Amino acid sequence: MKTIVKEYLLITVGIALVALGLYFFLIPNDLAVGGVSGLAIVINQYLPGLTIGSLMFVLNIILFVVGFMFIGSSFGVRTMYASFGLSGMVWVLEKLCPMSGTITNDIFLELIFGILIGAVGMGMVFNENASTGGTDIIAKMLNKYFHLEIGKSLLIADFFVTILAGVAFGPKIGMYALLGVIINGFVVDAVIAGMNIYKKVEVVSSKGEDIKRFIIEDLDRGATLYTAKGAYTNEDKEIITTVLGKKQFIKLKNYIKEIDKKAFIMTYNVHETLGEGFTDIDE
Template sequence: MLMKEKIIDMAVITLGAIFVAVGLYYFLAPNEIAAGGISGLAIIINSYFPSIPMGILMIGMEIILFTAGILIIGPIFGGKTIYCSFMLSGIILFFEKVMPIQKPLSDDIFIQLVIGIILTGFGMSLAFNRNASTGGTDIIAKIINKYLKFNIGKSVLMADALITVFAIGTFGIEKGMYALVGLVMNSIIIDRFIEGFNMCKQITIISSEKEAIMEFIMKDLDRSATIYDAKGAFTEDEKTVIMTVVDTKQFIRLREFIKKIDKRAFITVQNVHEVLGEGFIEIA
């Protein structure tokens, strides 16, 4: 299971790097939109020294921050981040050599900004959700997230703000403002995607088939549950209330099971954006 989890981690992180690379190289860089990050700084430097490939610039700037990530966050995070960062730089180098782009894909900068930020934000959230990052200022964002407890999206915003200021000085106020809009969008998108990845369902059930339902939750779903006694306000009948937290797929299975055995059951469902503890995310 441990090896399977590592393989899944690497696959998800690689997919995240691909999304970031596509959004950066084909949508943001051609329009000189430096929406933060080492990639944004690479876009700025590349505008002054176009003979230096962006991929090389990114690799060079990552090395110092790798060390900080390993020392402060830990070797697992550091190792995954090194893999993701070099993968991202390598993919961009591949694009530059095999599928280069000479000019923006269209004259509409804003739509390219939106598409580029969605792609990069989704890719970054995939990496963050697997305890990694795409490197660069994302490492600083992870450190801010760890010690100051800001959401990771807000941490990215804080870490990248200075680069956006440099973008204004380099590319002018108009493209600098595009970069600022992109930075804010990126912060929001990362948080929303991560919330979606980790969303669970808190289920409250009142049913006459409580034993069968609890057995299904524990044996078939491999989850636990909390039970407590309650009294109906209208009937004053004694009831047993079952409360459990499951993911979306498990909720669908649980709902179908209850539907088969007790169509008169009473069920309430709440979306939960973060669950910490045994069986879910480890409490940091």
């Protein structure tokens, strides 16, 4: 139960960041950087009586219905929560903090801030095995019926939205929107990678038994043992290998520093770890 609450809390924080980036930076500049939010910005240009938040809500309902008809019920509760939660947050911001114009009058600066804030939020949502819906559904349809890769399908869907932005707001805005789509993809990948980095640690020490006990009992992690031979001494040595989170690695390093200052430690960044004690291999 605690894990589920944590997951939905992270999703909520993520969609809140996406909503803030959209509402305060992208929407006032008509920067339709793909997705349902971008499509809503374009439609709002022709139907100003409808708010961006309400348009996102309606578009998500339409896309979910189409998705259920052509793909099946493969979206999941988390994606529905994230997509409709994002629409609701934008709608609430429109009611509580109406924007009369841009913050800085610098479209490039606001594009960068909007994308960075939103991409961090999207990375958090994707990392919890959810998505903000919208063009993800279109991408899945293109994947199913035209056998295109999901990444390429998503890029095509978002590119189509930026073309509409160029038609609605002019080529300058359209080109900025396309630039935003490209930057967003790189930043989202970087955020997800950063949130999932673990440390693979290899230790050679005369205090091997104490270190193994600390890893298993204090850090609650497993370890693998290898036997190697030193090239200089020609002696057999035991290598302790384990995978740890960043905080756990700091604890292990401090512990080894206390008991064996001559220990040899090697570390590697591991960008994805699946299996017992880490991410479920089926996710």
